[in-house]
Amino acid sequence: MGSTPPLADRLRQQADHCRAAGSPLTAALLEGAAGELGTGGPVDRLLGPLEDDPPGTVPALRFAGALHRLVLERQAPGLAVHYPSVGGTPGEVWPAARAAVEEHLERLHELVRRPVQTNEVGRSSALLGGLLVVASATGLPVRLLEVGASGGLNLQVDRYRHEVAAGVVLGDPASPVVFDAPWGGTPPRAVPLRIVERRGCDPEPLDPTSAEDRLTLTSYVWADQLARFERLRGALQVAAARPEPVERLAGSAFLERELRRPRPGVATVVWQSVVRQYLDPAERDRVEDVLAGAGRRATDEAPLACLTLEPERGVGVDRFVVELTSRPGAGTRLLADCGGHGPPITWR
Ligand SMILES: C[S@@+](CC[C@H](N)C(=O)[O-])C[C@H]1O[C@@H](n2cnc3c(N)ncnc32)[C@H](O)[C@@H]1O
Missing domain, CATH: 3.40.50 (Rossmann fold)
Structure with a gap:
């Protein structure tokens, strides 16, 4: 028995932090995901297994980075329309994100297991x-x-x-x-x-x-923070x-x-x-x-x-x-x- 708070709480806490730090888009994604935990749906199947991951490994940011990577790879056009990093306009992002999770569940299973690799100048x-x-x-x-x-x-x-x-x-x-x-x-x-x-x-x-590593670095920048x-x-x-x-x-x-x-x-x-x-x-x-x-x-x-x-x-x-x-x-x-x-x- 650890003292780690439930993943849904950790997602919401990170959402608050992202909003305070100027990324309403990431906050909306994390709040949307938190609401799906325990439902048995695709987001639950993706993130449920991360429930016991140590807080320091920040599953919330691994999820945001995984979705962003799909967008940067041009795999999720329905989601990309909400991502300023590829010219989109912020809007009702969660339904599109949910659909992207359903469609790309297998790839996302692999991506959310990668460590956060932000290199913030x-x-x-x-x-x-x-x-x-x-x-x-x-x-x-x-x-x-x-x-x-x-x-x-x-x-x-x-x-x-x-x-x-x-x-x-x-x-x-x-x-x-x-x-x-x-x-x-x-x-x-x-x-x-x-x-x-x-x-x-x-x-x-x-x-x-390396193009691959540049993509990795870019995927961990919050997608509505264009100055970064x-x-x-x-x-x-x-x-x-x-x-x-x-x-x-x-x-x-x-x-x-x-x-x-x-x-x-x-x-x-x-x-x-x-x-x-x-x-x-x-x-x-x-x-x-x-x-x-x-x-x-x-x-x-x-x-x-x-x-x-x-x-x-x-x-x-x-x-x-x-x-x-x-x-x-x-x-x-x-x-x-x-x-x-x-x-x-x-x-x-
Ligand atoms: C969130 S990133 C921060 C990167 C960079 N310091 C920055 O501020 O932009 C955390 C980094 O710590 C690295 N890391 C993890 N375990 C480490 C270890 N035992 N020794 C050195 N670095 C480690 C990760 O690979 C990752 O690149």
Whole structure:
């Protein structure tokens, strides 16, 4: 007996979160699906078997991603008319979604079992502020290591244009990826930032130069959030021109190797965004142990910083926080509040 709430409740909770985060379309899909659980109909046959899946694996978003993929593959024209991502107009989406589930039940059975693989570049804008804090405190260039890097798009952080205040542009002013959401609160100082090495890991990395993987990344963007599509498109262009390595490795193995010895002359930053919920407890402990060991070996000449963007408490919340743990140094600092996809960002 677990304490996991029933799937219908989890779908409704995620629907509330999607609506609050500006995706009424995804909210309508999840509420429609929640209403069908327990009826014995096609949606129940599709989602009922996911009842006991851990909340961290977010079956709700796997369902939304699976439907979106059908639409992007031009398999579900009746549903596509409601999807802005392919030129549709939002409307009464649930009856069309229900019909698509009935028609494509077998394919959807396979698709809903795939993990969520969102690679959200909006999060890089929040993490960038953390890099500035580290650069300012250490005066050193940055060696950036990402756990759960997916397609590696956030490793490109300084190749995006971040307009963080009127007349203050960070990153590459000419980038096709543009953030023009001003930073709120007390932002970090805009000190010079030099990233001298960058690499990531993911047990299921995606290749931004492969058509199949680009489709996967696109399918997990909520279909009525066109600004996110624009940014993803731009980021795929940036990554295609200059891909950064994402190794097929779990975070613990990657960090064990990368942090074995302190690296003098650079500030090593290990960052992750919306990854914690996907790690099983043993892996989470291993990652913490490796970071703690490396933290003990860190020095002023070879400092280590851990930067995270994660939901404040568990899964399905509206408040996300950016936190920084610096070694040498004590404790973890709350740097900012932000949305699940990055902006708006308020610095503490
Ligand atoms: C929701 S995605 C977030 C991707 C990216 N960090 C972002 O913010 O756009 C979660 C990622 O964590 C990865 N992941 C799952 N288990 C992992 C592990 N043991 N070590 C590293 N990454 C893991 C998944 O494959 C997935 O790409």
